[in-house]
Amino acid sequence: MRSDTVTLPTEAMRRAMAEAEVGDDVLDGDPTMRELEERVAGLLGAADALWTPTGSMANLIALMSRLGRGDSFLAPQGAHVLDFELGTAAWLAGGMPRPLPHDAGPGKVTASAVRRAAADDGFYASLRPVLLCLENTHNSAGGTVTAPEEHASVAAAARAARLSVHLDGARLWNAAVALGVPPGALTVGADTVAVCLSKGLGAPVGSVVAGSAEFVEYARRLRKMLG
């Protein structure tokens, strides 16, 4: 296997694509796209969701919705947003990355490490930590899976420290299958969640970013800004 991104659509998927009801997603909406977004939002336990062409754009939109210049964001070392998105979190979203060591096992960080890193010293010249970006499964750590209770405790620590939480769930489906839990059990405490349709699922392209209705309204504007 070269990569789970190389999977191809099945016959049934090709048929569904060919026969899909099609509208205009830029103007008054595409009913099939809306159905997909609503279905994914439901699976993730989010109010709404927005399709994006790539997982990198889904992450970037979530980060752009929260980060500004002078802000920093935390993420476990080796996270896709840190190492494989060309630094767009910094130069497009404006947040300085702060990698956290895997002190809770491969791909994982402890709640206490998040609490320590989230401490804002209040000094005007210091970066302000505003967001924690988790990744489940954590790709570069070997596809490691974070269980619901581990995720929830780290997310709760971040929220208690006034950080927003974004979950890069490019392969959240795999984590859910490995753990035998619904995907929504792995998103507790996350403000935004990105999932990929193009990894292992056979879709030729596409990701979805989910969150509150207000987030998705803004995310649609951000997606337009990005082209």
Ligand SMILES: Cc1ncc(COP(=O)(O)O)c(C=O)c1O
């Ligand atoms: C963990 C993770 N997040 C995000 C992405 C980005 O997805 P895309 O290649 O669709 O931009 C990937 C791609 O491999 C990934 O592994």
